[in-house]
Amino acid sequence: NTSATFALRGRTLAFRDDPFRVPPDQTIATEEDGAVVIAAGRIVEVGPAAEVLARHPGVAVEAYDGGLIMAGFVDSHAHYPQMEIIGSYGEQLLEWLEKYTFPTETKYADYQYARAGAEAYLDGCLSNGITSACVFAATYPGSVDALFEAALARGMRIATGKNMMDRHAPAALCDTAASGYDQSKALIEAWHGRGRLVYAVTPRFAITSTPEQLEAAGALWREHPTTLMQTHMSENLAEIAWVRELYPDAPDYLGVYESFGLIGEGTNFGHCIHLTEREIARLTESGSAVSHCPTSNAFIGSGLFDMKGLRDCAAPIRVGLATDIGGGSSLSMFDTMKAAYEVAQLRGYSLHPVKAFWLATLGSAGALRMDDRIGNLAAGYEADVVVLDLESTPLIRRRMRTVETLSDALFVQMILADDRAVRATYVAGEKLYDRDQASAER
Numbered sequence: 001n002t003s004a005t006f007a008l009r010g011r012t013l014a015f016r017d018d019p020f021r022v023p024p025d026q027t028i029a030t031e032e033d034g035a036v037v038i039a040a041g042r043i044v045e046v047g048p049a050a051e052v053l054a055r056h057p058g059v060a061v062e063a064y065d066g067g068l069i070m071a072g073f074v075d076s077h078a079h080y081p082q083m084e085i086i087g088s089y090g091e092q093l094l095e096w097l098e099k100y101t102f103p104t105e106t107k108y109a110d111y112q113y114a115r116a117g118a119e120a121y122l123d124g125c126l127s128n129g130i131t132s133a134c135v136f137a138a139t140y141p142g143s144v145d146a147l148f149e150a151a152l153a154r155g156m157r158i159a160t161g162k163n164m165m166d167r168h169a170p171a172a173l174c175d176t177a178a179s180g181y182d183q184s185k186a187l188i189e190a191w192h193g194r195g196r197l198v199y200a201v202t203p204r205f206a207i208t209s210t211p212e213q214l215e216a217a218g219a220l221w222r223e224h225p226t227t228l229m230q231t232h233m234s235e236n237l238a239e240i241a242w243v244r245e246l247y248p249d250a251p252d253y254l255g256v257y258e259s260f261g262l263i264g265e266g267t268n269f270g271h272c273i274h275l276t277e278r279e280i281a282r283l284t285e286s287g288s289a290v291s292h293c294p295t296s297n298a299f300i301g302s303g304l305f306d307m308k309g310l311r312d313c314a315a316p317i318r319v320g321l322a323t324d325i326g327g328g329s330s331l332s333m334f335d336t337m338k339a340a341y342e343v344a345q346l347r348g349y350s351l352h353p354v355k356a357f358w359l360a361t362l363g364s365a366g367a368l369r370m371d372d373r374i375g376n377l378a379a380g381y382e383a384d385v386v387v388l389d390l391e392s393t394p395l396i397r398r399r400m401r402t403v404e405t406l407s408d409a410l411f412v413q414m415i416l417a418d419d420r421a422v423r424a425t426y427v428a429g430e431k432l433y434d435r436d437q438a439s440a441e442r
């Protein structure tokens with residue numbers, strides 16, 4: 001489809017290797033005057049503008065002077081119904097769930113309410129440059145339909161699933177082992193693989209599922225091996241103590257999931273702060289992924305994720321970077337990278353900006369088994385692209401005067417930037433967000 005062929009022109013940023021394995025500055029490829037050719041929703045070519053555009057004579061060019069063109073951000077763990085309780089005061093995990101989260105999620109039984117929430121969430125992602133996410137819906141199948149429909153309309157690669165939860169929550173929010181299985185299976189049949197959509201089998205966490213339900217979740221995931229499996233693990237000390245009481249025979253928290261087959265490639269465990277040596281070894285060996293949710297872990301007071309020990313080490317675990325809204329306090333991946341940096345600092349480890357940007361794109365994509373198609377600016381990848389303004393505020397403009405390298409510039413962005421730095425967001429080659437147009441409409 002040549003009529004759909006066009007090019008973006010500006011400074012390009014791509015990854016050619018894993019910055020946790022190779023010195024970070026050697027893993028990025030950049031062209032000061034670069035071009036990205038896009039056709040039929042995919043990236044065809046990335047390189048120096050003069051050469052690339054000469055190979056595509058007459059191609060329409062959207063020029064972003066001073067813009068940085070890179071892959072869209074990928075949020076590996078979020079809860080769309082919780083957008084409306086972001087920034088809820090004063091509680092730690094279990095009380096926060098009871099006081100704010102569960103009552104709010106019951107509202108998502110209403111399809112129209114859920115649909116409006118899904119639209120607001122996805123539009124919030126796009127204005128923050130997030131083009132893909134792995135998302136918890138609510139218990140109700142309609143809350144999954146609402147998000148998938150909104151994602152399909154936008155052409156976004158979104159993974160989600162209905163929460164399976166059959167105890168320790170309000171009755172209105174609970175399913176049963178059998179209905180959780182049946183409803184999830186029907187949703188997989190209706191949605192998984194449609195467009196760019198992916199289903200994630202979603203037992204909320206070990207506390208809100210009976211052993212019978214985790215058994216059913218394990219069976220369901222085994223029966224649909226191309227789906228993902230997302231849950232929470234080892235976020236908060238009171239949570240961990242309760243899991244130990246509920247599952248006295250398991251060696252540890254991961255052991256609970258393991259005993260029901262909920263471990264391995266395609267699993268995505270949120271938080272993973274207070275892990276044992278055995279859990280770390282099993283996560284590594286099994287190819288499981290974890291999502292680092294730094295604003296959430298700070299905001300709910302859960303603890304300090306060990307980036308060095310889990311990712312910047314000899315036997316790394318797959319790690320994604322995640323907002324975890326609404327436990328997380330921001331929908332911005334800049335805030336999320338900043339919090340990841342600060343948490344690492346508190347543990348005596350400095351998270352290099354190239355590593356942070358890698359985690360926010362390819363790392364998260366890898367945690368969702370999608371890093372062969374999203375998360376990088378490379379030929380053959382789906383054209384999910386964000387264009388950043390590296391001088392979006394007076395403070396940043398001033399700070400950028402002292403910057404010498406691209407990684408310095410990235411660091412300034414992750415510490416100081418917000419959604420004003422997102423000039424445009426493209427999903428499968430379609431421009432779905434334009435900052436200047438949005439501000440003109442405001």
Ligand code: GUN
Pocket residue numbers: 079093097101204205232235296324327
């Ligand atoms: N553990 C179980 N459910 C949740 C949730 O909704 N948010 C967070 N942060 N942790 C959880």
Ligand code: ZN
Pocket residue numbers: 077078079136232270324327
């Ligand atoms: Zn979560």
